[in-house]
Amino acid sequence: MTYRVVHHAYCGMSFAIAEGLSWNQAQARAARRRRWFAKEIGGDVVQLGPRSWELQEPEDCLMVPDDCGTLSISKETRR
Secondary structure, three states, rough: OOOOEEEEEOOEEEEEEEEEEOOOHHHHHHHHHHHHHHHHHOOOOOEEEEEEOOOOOOOOOOOOOHHHHHHHEEEOOOO
């Protein structure tokens, strides 16, 4: 079974950050993205569930950055 890490922006667009990962790889990739977000964007990261997080906009921002939204780990389906 493989997993993917997906970012869903507040505007409704989404993109896969990484695909075809093992569970441990997906967790590590999501953690790396959360650390990057907190450091570079400066917003809070709130855990929504065991596989999802909200990347919140910084309080001092005038416009919401595209990097804000939700980050999730999901199972990939085979076609």
